[in-house]
Amino acid sequence: MSRLNEHRPSRFHGIWALTKRELKKWLKEPIILLMAILQPVLWMGLFGKAMNIGNMFSSSNINIPSIIPIPGQAIIPPQSGSITISGAALSQMFGDLGPNIMQNIFGVTDYFSYMAVGMISFIVMFTTMFSGMSIVWDRRLGFLNKVLSTPVSRGAIIFSKVLNASLRAMFQATIILILAVIFGLQVSSTFNVVNILGIYAAIFLLCIGLSSVFLALALRSTKMETQMAIVNLINLPLMFASNTFFPISQMPDWIQAIARVNPISYLTETIRQLTILPMQASVLMIDFTYLCIFAAAFSVIGMALSWRYLTK
Amino acid sequence: MSEEVIRTEGLTKVFSKHLTAVDHVNFNVKQGEIFGFLGPNGAGKTTTINMLITILKPTEGKASVLGVDIAKQDNNVRNVIGVVPQEYTADEDLTGLENVLLCSDLYGIPRKIAKERAIELLKLVELTDFKDKKVETYSGGMRRRLELACGLINRPKVLFLDEPTLGLDVQTRVASWDYIRKLKKEFGMTLFMTTHYLEEADALCDRVAIIDHGKIVVVGTPEELKHSLGGDIITLSIKEDPDVSELIRAVEHVKEVKNEDGSYRIKAEYGEVTAPFIIEALRRKGYTVTKLMLTEPTLNEVYLEYTGKSMRDTEESREAFRAQRMTMRRARA
Numbered sequence A: 001m002s003r004l005n006e007h008r009p010s011r012f013h014g015i016w017a018l019t020k021r022e023l024k025k026w027l028k029e030p031i032i033l034l035m036a037i038l039q040p041v042l043w044m045g046l047f048g049k050a051m052n053i054g055n056m057f058s059s060s061n062i063n064i065p066s067i068i069p070i071p072g073q074a075i076i077p078p079q080s081g082s083i084t085i086s087g088a089a090l091s092q093m094f095g096d097l098g099p100n101i102m103q104n105i106f107g108v109t110d111y112f113s114y115m116a117v118g119m120i121s122f123i124v125m126f127t128t129m130f131s132g133m134s135i136v137w138d139r140r141l142g143f144l145n146k147v148l149s150t151p152v153s154r155g156a157i158i159f160s161k162v163l164n165a166s167l168r169a170m171f172q173a174t175i176i177l178i179l180a181v182i183f184g185l186q187v188s189s190t191f192n193v194v195n196i197l198g199i200y201a202a203i204f205l206l207c208i209g210l211s212s213v214f215l216a217l218a219l220r221s222t223k224m225e226t227q228m229a230i231v232n233l234i235n236l237p238l239m240f241a242s243n244t245f246f247p248i249s250q251m252p253d254w255i256q257a258i259a260r261v262n263p264i265s266y267l268t269e270t271i272r273q274l275t276i277l278p279m280q281a282s283v284l285m286i287d288f289t290y291l292c293i294f295a296a297a298f299s300v301i302g303m304a305l306s307w308r309y310l311t312k
Numbered sequence B: 001m002s003e004e005v006i007r008t009e010g011l012t013k014v015f016s017k018h019l020t021a022v023d024h025v026n027f028n029v030k031q032g033e034i035f036g037f038l039g040p041n042g043a044g045k046t047t048t049i050n051m052l053i054t055i056l057k058p059t060e061g062k063a064s065v066l067g068v069d070i071a072k073q074d075n076n077v078r079n080v081i082g083v084v085p086q087e088y089t090a091d092e093d094l095t096g097l098e099n100v101l102l103c104s105d106l107y108g109i110p111r112k113i114a115k116e117r118a119i120e121l122l123k124l125v126e127l128t129d130f131k132d133k134k135v136e137t138y139s140g141g142m143r144r145r146l147e148l149a150c151g152l153i154n155r156p157k158v159l160f161l162d163e164p165t166l167g168l169d170v171q172t173r174v175a176s177w178d179y180i181r182k183l184k185k186e187f188g189m190t191l192f193m194t195t196h197y198l199e200e201a202d203a204l205c206d207r208v209a210i211i212d213h214g215k216i217v218v219v220g221t222p223e224e225l226k227h228s229l230g231g232d233i234i235t236l237s238i239k240e241d242p243d244v245s246e247l248i249r250a251v252e253h254v255k256e257v258k259n260e261d262g263s264y265r266i267k268a269e270y271g272e273v274t275a276p277f278i279i280e281a282l283r284r285k286g287y288t289v290t291k292l293m294l295t296e297p298t299l300n301e302v303y304l305e306y307t308g309k310s311m312r313d314t315e316e317s318r319e320a321f322r323a324q325r326m327t328m329r330r331a332r333a
Helices: A011-027 A030-050 A087-106 A111-131 A134-140 A143-148 A154-183 A193-220 A224-240 A253-261 A263-274 A281-310 B045-052 B074-080 B096-106 B111-124 B140-151 B170-187 B198-204 B222-228 B245-249 B271-284 B299-307 B318-332
Strands: A067-071 A082-086 B004-016 B019-030 B034-038 B060-065 B081-084 B158-162 B190-195 B207-212 B215-220 B232-238 B254-260 B263-268 B289-295
Touching: A011 A030, A011 A154, A011 B096, A030 A111, A030 A154, A067 A087, A082 A087, A087 A111, A111 A154, A111 A193, A111 A224, A111 A263, A134 A143, A134 A193, A134 A224, A134 B318, A143 A154, A154 A193, A154 A281, A193 A224, A193 A263, A193 A281, A253 A263, A263 A281, B004 B045, B004 B190, B019 B045, B019 B060, B019 B190, B019 B207, B019 B215, B034 B045, B034 B198, B045 B060, B045 B158, B045 B190, B074 B081, B081 B140, B096 B111, B096 B140, B111 B140, B140 B158, B140 B170, B170 B190, B170 B198, B190 B198, B198 B299, B207 B222, B207 B299, B215 B222, B215 B299, B222 B299, B232 B271, B245 B254, B245 B263, B245 B271, B263 B271, B271 B289
Parallel strands: B034 B190, B034 B207, B081 B158, B158 B190
Antiparallel strands: A067 A082, B004 B019, B004 B060, B207 B215, B232 B263, B232 B289, B254 B263
């Protein structure tokens, strides 16, 4: 019994042990998982279906009489007398216009597909922001100190939290994507299995950037409430000042400025490219580059801050 | 046996300009002893232990555990120590066994060996029957024992216990002492513990250090400390009338005699040995002792002597206070 501990945890061993703990805790509480998924599902079902923008532009919303008399002088060159045109023909014309407008603004003809993809970003963002918060409990319950007194590297402690956030987000995003397809999301012809890997890669990049920062925040805030308030305060602007619900091009300039640096926009854009839009390699390149830069910069900042806190 | 396991030289932790939690502390802990760290709230107990277990970096000074520098080779220290924190750190959603295995993973112990050890340790702390139950069903005492099992998973040579019996009832506390004694006896382990239950320190510790305002005010065995106060109090009465103060004063180790209306209040060192000599001296002169009472100073008196009687407005952070309250609440759950 008096031998020294002859084993050393490899970096991977520590990360895996801590991540496993989190995942185990998570899976033992299916209610929490359900609640987390329920919110975007409600958004999808209620907002996505109720906001039937495609239908707004349909001809049935324009009351066109079957015969439309037009005074002759309104025609160029002016005619004598009056002419009539068929309302049905006009209605047909407007009817074709609706999908056209949708296609030009949203890139797809149905709004539901557009916003359902936004919901994937939504759940990714929420999961990542909240998951770092468990470290507040770890600290308050003394678990953090206990882990700090073991040979597990500090980096492993931080990275396991980030990894856990990412895994959760990816899992929940998968469920939302499947549900969206069931509810009527129409994938484009360029969609294939490889695209799914692309989606995961994009989610992972956003996750490590966001969760690193929120982990550092959580480590420093002594109160859970502070963190909750911060998350609640910023998630709304982050969501609406992005292309989650509406295209950036239709927004006023000042919102556009925010939306164009908002990483949520890039994640949503990437997933749209990979699912509902005909894929354009150049757009994907820009999106992925941005997400990579975001992930690198924010994870370095976040992890450095956490590291400093843990080695004080 | 006199090998030094823990040694500190001018160990200091400054949190801010106004708060020097630990101020040039020097002490050493010998191989195989139970060393107690006593002090009022905010005296620097937890800060000291946190530096020794490498959670905090010292601002100044040096300390070593088993000859390994805590600042320079912190990871080597972590490998050879076991820590039983003040809080209940076990995961409530996981079972007792899962918790111990999680701890073993943190030390990188291969799963097969870890399982054997976990079973062995859970038997040691008498949790075998509950190992597959979720920790949320455990009582305060069981949780403490589980923490102990976790702290022992890497077979440490030194075990750090921070307030090991905080919030436990008397029965559970006494039972915990037995486990601690068993560790010392069976595994020759060195134990470093903080406590503010003085009778616990008295019953358990080979040596104690009293720390106040970040400085160690006295170190010694509980006996030494009690004697340092000037001895025991013997109160006696005799059947006869004359004043026998001089007679008593002549007995060896008697330091002070006061006649209070025929009852003598005697301050003497080694009271239990001196008392029979006093009786004998009186009997030889024909006096009969009718009543005798021996009062030994407890560690309480020692503690108050060195730290003063003024109550402390806790200087500990709100977080530390909250953690302590939570521990006590959960101990009773």
